[in-house]
């Protein structure tokens with residue numbers, strides 16, 4: 001993932017110092033884009049070891065519509081704990097908006113069903129997308145994530161926002177807009193997650209995985225990640241692993257972690273970094 005390392009270098013070279021909601025401080029550039037062809041391998045960073053289980057289970061959890069951390073915890077994933085209430089609630093974040101966008105008559109719309117249906121029946125459509133920016137439920141930035149949840153709002157507004165799909169020559173491509181990107185911790189997760197979702201959707205719709213394209217809005221490195229970023233930039237990227245789907249589940253909602261096999265993942269060691277809350 002040379003593209004990813006180039007983005008980190010770009011932020012180091014051109015980033016402006018900006019204060020941020022968490023009080024940590026960042027170096028930031030605005031609006032960057034990179035692409036990766038899934039035929040060239042699965043984009044799991046090799047310059048530091050990533051916890052693929054967290055990434056896959058988080059995606060399965062989003063698709064299930066769940067917005068409580070209990071299932072994640074049972075499945076060894078702790079990445080959402082800091083934003084949840086004592087009872088594990090995160091408010092109507094991703095899973096709720098993706099699968100049960102509330103409607104004015106008290107019903108809901110499943111945007112994932114729409115995407116799958118569109119890919120199968122109208123793949124030339126230019127409207128194959130879903131998004132999570134439901135303005136009615138966005139948090140109040142002056143309140144804590146937990147107080148927002150208690151007020152019926154999201155703990156955090158979506159960062160990975162708009163997913164658009166495109167089919168040509170039997171290949172499924174996807175582009176994602178990330179409005180705010182924690183380039184050291186969050187972006188490697190978001191990249192692998194988009195690649196996984198695209199591969200799953202391709203399987204469900206009898207397509208081959210194509211390209212993924214990621215656009216990051218506020219593209220930042222937290223001030224307490226600088227040393228980790230420099231360490232990572234000294235490492236040479238290795239061959240990307242391959243993702244194999246071991247089963248053909250009945251629907252996009254039926255995938256389990258055991259259905260995914262990552263072959264040939266030989267990353268450099270993990271680099272720990274504190275997450276800004």
Ligand SMILES: Nc1nc(=O)c2c([nH]1)NC[C@@H]1CN(c3ccc(C(=O)N[C@@H](CCC(=O)O)C(=O)O)cc3)CN21
Nearest residue numbers: 051054078079080182185186189271272273275276277
């Ligand atoms: N500041 C910030 N960055 C994020 O990336 C982020 C948030 N907040 N809030 C909501 C979610 C939660 N996400 C997270 C949270 C923590 C890690 C993290 O600490 N990753 C560690 C390993 C943790 C593990 O997988 O068990 C890492 O080294 O990658 C990653 C993504 C992505 N999002």
Ligand SMILES: O=c1ccn([C@H]2C[C@H](O)[C@@H](COP(=O)(O)O)O2)c(=O)[nH]1
Nearest residue numbers: 021157159160180181182186187190
């Ligand atoms: O999937 C995700 C979720 C979150 N992030 C990062 C981006 C920011 O550093 C914070 C969110 O803070 P805001 O003040 O709401 O922008 O979390 C990410 O990179 N990827």
